[in-house]
Amino acid sequence: MTAVLERLDVPMVKSRRHAAAPRSDRRPWTFYALATVFTLYVAALYGPMICIYILSFQDVRGGLVFPMKGHSLHWFVDLFTQVRTGDVKGSFDRSIKLAVLVTVITLVVSFMAGLAFRRRFFGDMFVFYLMIGSLVAPGLVLGIGIGLLFQWLGINASWYTSALGAQLSWTLPFGVLVMFAVMSRFDSAWQEAARDLGASRWQTIRLVVIPILAPGLVAVALFGFTLSYDEFARSLQTAGSLNTLPLEIWSMTLNVTSPSLYALGTVTTIVSFVAIGVSIGAIVLINRRRGTGPASH
Template identity: 45%
Template structure:
């Protein structure tokens, strides 16, 4: 072992130092925010650390001015769950469909993946404009039909589970689709053929053969869907309407809140992301172990 250490070149240590600097640059800011969020009542936004307590988490629970953090948190969780479910559903269905030769399949694939290279704010503006045009059309139709009471009560089609959901799916679906392509690219169809030879229907073959084999990957897609939606700002900003998700509220608070309570909010959102990732990894590991035992 000592000989191996002596034989390591200067290039190895240079790359090791570069990697350490990269990791520090990547996770250092998050660590700083977590540390500063546990300051005492006299704490500020910078070091040195003044005391150690949960004071600013208590202030966060009380609310930050006129911002309802609890409502924003619930909206983000609900939107993230919806995005996760739809990302998993559409990705699996698309992965199954693309296993066969599809007319126009290549064009459809590039159209879906193109949203990854489009500037996020442009996608958000386009979706917001699209739904405002829908609003104008619906209002014109209601007015033409003489439905004045419905017209007066109508607000906007922009919302959490309409335009914002669509905006987030333009970000999460390409990732889910690419994962499913990779999964089915190395999937052995002999398992399905054996199931058909034993009399299984297409649905039974999918339910009892394909689904258990791809389940760990589906969990990964779900994790991607939730975490990408949970942190999204640019694609949400112009497409959500009158309400805000937690990341948008957090962005707005950075210009008005001057206490470590903003760091406490950042710590809470980070912990939720890490919990979702840990749950997904644990579930994928359990499914893999169950698959190996089977």
Template identity: 50%
Template sequence: MSKKRPLSFYLLAAFFGLFVLFLYGPFSAIFLLSLQGPEGQLTFPMRGFSFYWLGEVFQQQRVGDFVSAFQRSFLLGLLVMAITVALSVLAGMAFRSKFWGSNLIFYLTISSLIVPSILVSLGIGIVFSLLGIDNQWYSSALAGHLTWTLPFAFLIMVGVFNRFNPSYEEASRDLGANDSQTFWQILLPLIAPSLIGVGLFGFTLSYDEFTRTSLISGENNTLPLEIFGMTTNVTTPALYALGTLTTAFSFLLIGVAVAAFQLLSHRQEG
């Protein structure tokens, strides 16, 4: 006979259900309104059912351009992800041992999470202006996003390396491997699942970042800025359809990351 579950299990399950409803309940309205017919409006009741507005996202809008803004956000997210993963690994390896000034560098790194983001973006914009560099999504926006993603990734990698067993590296060196071979053939494969999480985290933080981008993106908007600018101008459910598509894209990224994580985990176990 199955063991009877305690009352606390049902209470926690109910709380979790309310939590999920709180997170995704408001989105359900966006999802439904994006599936209206061509005569659809911005509020209920729904006027027909079709995928018309999902297709309209890829067409020329009265105001703004969804496709170009998505491309800029996607490319910027990939750049931020690659740089974040590379620098966080190097920083994590450096902090495996104490060195002079390590505490100061540590606190300076995480202080970016405490400083108001609007001040960070203002400072970056001023510095780029003094250097004569135009504020663009691939330069100043990239710098602004890295001030947001690197501290998080750095803290994660410090935790990963604190739990890493150095005996693997010692065994590799005993077998004649040099430092480069030990890193690429032993250390990197072992921490690869963690790097997937760091990469996904960095990409998503950059992909939906608004505040740090608002003052330093130049004349070309990223997707969050384009959406914000169109909320006061768009009079069709195309904006709701964009929300549906970007949410589906986010779940797709999560699925790919989970599949890659499981694949690497199975290889390590094998």
């Protein structure tokens, strides 16, 4: 009996000694090595952009390099008032209108494609690969092809014709893929319950499907807007004589040698962050109204 107790007591003694032993809170060297690599990565990624933002707030004596000379909003005012900096206001207006139009079309077509592909049909794989095939082709080559196609059809190249078609070839595949991911988590039992209660097909889509998929639809809209707003390669040969904002920035790099170019980069970044912030705010608001957001827990 004594031998058995001694055997049972040995693990308990060892565990007590182990618990009483001092613990070392020092991190391994691999943590510091990886942290250094990550810090260098972030600095290389955001450092140039931060430099541009800082230099855009110089006064009239400012140049294109450091050291910074004073601080003011002079170059932001110069950006929209001086003709010598280019057609910034017009190109910005065209880019916003084009992005909104692309967003609406991408959202509607992606939503319809998500509904259609919930069931298998003849040729579904061919249609799917046809939709995402434009992701494989180089953007510049695809833009040239679309420009030639519209020219052959007798349609003048402009931001609302050929440029719209070129940008949709870029935004639609992303919108469809995102919508497929959203639809994969949708339970068809909700639709069946709505129909059992007497709802028509349109009422089911409007009152059940769209509210449930609302966060995913916001994500598709965000993809469409940001991809269109920043698109350059597919717009280069299809925008016609009137530039979009990315094309205007590219043309300004050839003849503008003032911080107004940096100010334009700051403005475009602010617009992008505003779009992202509005989208995230809409998703948070939708989740809170459903009672699934952080505020409800």
